[in-house]
Amino acid sequence: MPEVIFAGPEGRLEGRYHPQKDRDAPIAIVLHPHPSYGGTMNNKVVYNLHYAFYRLGFTVLRFNFRGVGRSQGEYDQGIGELSDAASALDYLQSMNQNAKHCWVAGFSFGAWIGMQLLMRRPEITGFISVAPPANMYDFSFLAPCPSSGLIINGTADRVATPKDTVNLVNKLHEQKGITITHTQIEGADHFFKDEEAHMIPMIDTVSTYVKRRLTEASR
Structure with a gap:
């Protein structure tokens, strides 16, 4: 999987790009957790989401936000990171102009950024939000949420409390024209540390959901 460097708003951004042979393949970007708490594109959840999308036939890009790894710039409270995500999507689209479907997936802080990107980019047809920190960040911008997705x-x-996640899901359920699917992994912590009991079931749930959405879209 080639390492890539592409232009971001504050200089270069470092990523991992995994293309399919099919030029019409759907595309996805995967966004990592909080840069100030050790979040990088090599986080285990992000890595597993990346490969789940690739195995489903997507061309996938994950990358480091500004100030992480070899990406230039400094942490910017989520404002600059949203611009980074937009630049990453621009880069991915420029390489895959025939893609009919575009997805965004994010974990924790990355889920918050991903949902904001969703509001800005009408071409995004689906999203995966893993452990969105609804207790730490305001998600009220999702009014209305423009696309169906999985939370x-x-x-x-104990980081992104289940109660706050449920409250977020309930608010989104009230909106018409979209379907929010919500799944909870029993006993899993924020990082899905137990591979067999938590990480694998979480990734299987994501894969099943995305596969179903792709099948429905092709009918």
Whole structure:
């Protein structure tokens, strides 16, 4: 999987780009957790989401936000990171101009950024939000949420509390024209640390959901 460097708003951004042979393949970007708390594109959840999309036939890009790894710039409270995500999507689209479907997936802080990107980019047809920190960040910008997607979290998450995630899901359920699917992984913490009991079921849930959406879109 080639390392890539592409232009961001504050200089170069470092990514991992995994193309399909099919030029019409759908595309996805995967966004990592909080840069100030050790979040990088090599986070285990992000890595597993990346490969889940690739195995489903997507051309996938994950990257480091500004100030992380070899990406230039400094942490910018989510404002600059949203611009980074937009630049990453621009880069991915420029390389895959025939893609009919575009997805965004994010974990924790990355889920918050991903949902904001969703509001800005009408071409995004689906999203995966893993452990969105609805107790730390304001998600009220999702009014209305423009696309259907999956929100998934662990019942033992002490970082992004399940109660706040459920409240977010309930608000989104009230909106017409979209379907929010919500799944909780029993006993999982914020990082889905237990591979067999939590990480694998979480990734299987994501894969099943995305596969179903692609099948429905092709009918």
